[in-house]
Amino acid sequence: xxxQLIEGFAVAFTFTNLFFIVIGIAIGILFGVMPGxxxxxxxxxxxxxxxxxAPITAIAFLIGITxxxxxxxxxxAILLNAPGSSExxxxxxxxxxxxxxxxxxxxxxxxxxxxxxxxxxxxxVLILLAAPFAAIALKFxxxxxxxxxxxxxxxxxxxxxxxxxxxxxxxxxxxxxxxIGLDKAEGTQRMTFGIIDxxxxxxxxxxxxxxxxxxAVLSQLFDSWRDPIAANIKPKPYNKxxxxxxxxxxxxxxxxxxxxxxxxxxxxMLPGLGVTLAAFLGxxxxxxxSKNPExxxxxxxxxxxxxxxxxxxxxxxxxxxxxxxxxxxxxxxxLLIGAFLIHxxxxxxxxxxxxxxxxxxxxxxxxxxxxxHLVVGRAGIPIWVLSLRIPKPIILSCVIVLCVIGVYVxxxxxxxxxxxxxxxxLGYFMRKTGFxxxxxxxxxxxxxxxxxxxxxxxxLYDNNIFVLFTRPVALPFMLLTLFFVWRFGFYHPAQKxxxxxxxxxxxx
Amino acid sequence: MNNNIxxxxxxTTANLYSGVIVALLGVIALFWLIPEFVTGAxxxxxxxxxxxxxxxxxxxxxxxxxxxxxxxxxxMFGKEKAIVEESEENEELSYGRxxxxxxxxxxxxxxxxxxxxxYLGFIIPSTILLVFLIYLxxxxxxxxxxxxxxxxxxxxxxxxxxxxxVPLPQFPLINF
Numbered sequence: 001x002x003x004q005l006i007e008g009f010a011v012a013f014t015f016t017n018l019f020f021i022v023i024g025i026a027i028g029i030l031f032g033v034m035p036g037x038x039x040x041x042x043x044x045x046x047x048x049x050x051x052x053x054a055p056i057t058a059i060a061f062l063i064g065i066t067x068x069x070x071x072x073x074x075x076x077a078i079l080l081n082a083p084g085s086s087e088x089x090x091x092x093x094x095x096x097x098x099x100x101x102x103x104x105x106x107x108x109x110x111x112x113x114x115x116x117x118x119x120x121x122x123x124x125v126l127i128l129l130a131a132p133f134a135a136i137a138l139k140f141x142x143x144x145x146x147x148x149x150x151x152x153x154x155x156x157x158x159x160x161x162x163x164x165x166x167x168x169x170x171x172x173x174x175x176x177x178x179x180i181g182l183d184k185a186e187g188t189q190r191m192t193f194g195i196i197d198x199x200x201x202x203x204x205x206x207x208x209x210x211x212x213x214x215x216a217v218l219s220q221l222f223d224s225w226r227d228p229i230a231a232n233i234k235p236k237p238y239n240k241x242x243x244x245x246x247x248x249x250x251x252x253x254x255x256x257x258x259x260x261x262x263x264x265x266x267x268x269m270l271p272g273l274g275v276t277l278a279a280f281l282g283x284x285x286x287x288x289x290s291k292n293p294e295x296x297x298x299x300x301x302x303x304x305x306x307x308x309x310x311x312x313x314x315x316x317x318x319x320x321x322x323x324x325x326x327x328x329x330x331x332x333x334x335l336l337i338g339a340f341l342i343h344x345x346x347x348x349x350x351x352x353x354x355x356x357x358x359x360x361x362x363x364x365x366x367x368x369x370x371x372x373h374l375v376v377g378r379a380g381i382p383i384w385v386l387s388l389r390i391p392k393p394i395i396l397s398c399v400i401v402l403c404v405i406g407v408y409v410x411x412x413x414x415x416x417x418x419x420x421x422x423x424x425x426l427g428y429f430m431r432k433t434g435f436x437x438x439x440x441x442x443x444x445x446x447x448x449x450x451x452x453x454x455x456x457x458x459x460l461y462d463n464n465i466f467v468l469f470t471r472p473v474a475l476p477f478m479l480l481t482l483f484f485v486w487r488f489g490f491y492h493p494a495q496k497x498x499x500x501x502x503x504x505x506x507x508x
Numbered sequence: 509m510n511n512n513i514x515x516x517x518x519x520t521t522a523n524l525y526s527g528v529i530v531a532l533l534g535v536i537a538l539f540w541l542i543p544e545f546v547t548g549a550x551x552x553x554x555x556x557x558x559x560x561x562x563x564x565x566x567x568x569x570x571x572x573x574x575x576x577x578x579x580x581x582x583x584m585f586g587k588e589k590a591i592v593e594e595s596e597e598n599e600e601l602s603y604g605r606x607x608x609x610x611x612x613x614x615x616x617x618x619x620x621x622x623x624x625x626x627y628l629g630f631i632i633p634s635t636i637l638l639v640f641l642i643y644l645x646x647x648x649x650x651x652x653x654x655x656x657x658x659x660x661x662x663x664x665x666x667x668x669x670x671x672x673x674v675p676l677p678q679f680p681l682i683n684f
Contacts, residue, residue: 169576226606432602434523
């Protein structure tokens, strides 16, 4: 493994690669800084740009964006009490009070160091575990892959949605949309209605940008339209003195950093659990273990460290199921799968075998990106703060134009721009009604894989679908699927917890 | 968050309508779209036709659509307590009058913009769109507004043309 990693560094350590990692991280932080825009928007918008890059540079650039956006989101959380995305919500609890005490840069530095540490720790786990996991997954046949796919859908639907049925409904819609286009097995047309743009299926770009980026930006724009004052809150100027983190302060945070990195990595390895959950689990664990839990929420550095290390640790670990099984852990990993596919690499167990050099090159790029993240993030703090002064309406409106370009550039098709707006409308509706965008997107992305393996299973075993319960490796996955259907569908922990909370509120 | 769980625009009402709509879409797909628009879907000589997976997905849409609608109906008729849903995107969950108006505005604006792109090229509709959106969302510095609205589309067009060699839609009169 060490040898392969060294070879990976040899492939990855080029000027072009480093340059795009720096650019990726800077863009990630900038997009993360803008509340309501976020890293997912940056990722969806910039995937088309990577068409023109070598695969390793493209993936390194996109990973740079993912890493940068996580720490970038902490900046508005600290300065404005307005987290860049939901994963930084817990950062506001101690970050904003610390900023109010005149130490915003101290809080931002701690957030950056913790974020880089969380990233690094989970990257190491990814490098150690990806190959053994992929080796196990190589033994899987179509029945096992179908069973794993069904488990992934159930887990993601159960954990991303408040009700399992809503999550599965979104997934089913995603799978249905993925069947539009030419049938890969027989080459016949499926629901293309004679539209040439649909022969290759619904464009991943149009769907991703419309559903994830454009709908988010439009939702923010509508909020700004209704409440223009809220869109123009700006950070207060602060005194540059007293912003340094002392060794004693950092040392006190070390156990928290390790604990949160472990929590975030574990959460990241399981599909669907999400970055926000990791952040809150990290924060909760730090508070429980603290000798002075009452100080949390008053501007404690440990609170920031706990949240940022945990949410950043999800990034690397999320790639373990992505690389080993081709199943994304969250939406960022799903988008990376899209990028891999664009560059002719099919994520899954064969990836390590067929593109080993590329994968280790990506691992090396991830480690390099952590060092770059530290330097760029630290040096750029004044710029990130300054970028918060750009009025939100200007940023959001410009992002809409970027969305149009993001779809038009690779396709040169007005149809795809129209399709992007259709998915933006769908995305807006889903956002406002609590339907999971993650489920729909992952359904769309995994639909072809599931179809392929399900069809192979049916052909191999004479249309006997019950083979999923008789094959020894598929059986545990199916039993787990049934368990999670019961758990999320009939004994929903979130439902029970919320009902208890609601009843408690009423009795007060 | 919309606390009145069965009021118009609440997640429960939205669940009821969206469950019914998706289930109906599944029915339409199963009985019209797939038989009519999937080549070879009705080929009885094969076990697995190209219509296999679309049919599986359509049945799932019906099954889960009905489940979501039934659960919402049970809440509305007081047979079950509502789950206080939270948005994974940190949004306020409500699809009432305001959101319907927003959706209509979005549909109309996007239809106009996409049509304008094909007739007027990239720069003119994008400039107008930027002026409209920035002004509408409360920004009133006219100089900056006009500067951004003009410079962003022009610089994007120049950047794409000179670096990526990708032409954006052009104003047709330029060719005369």
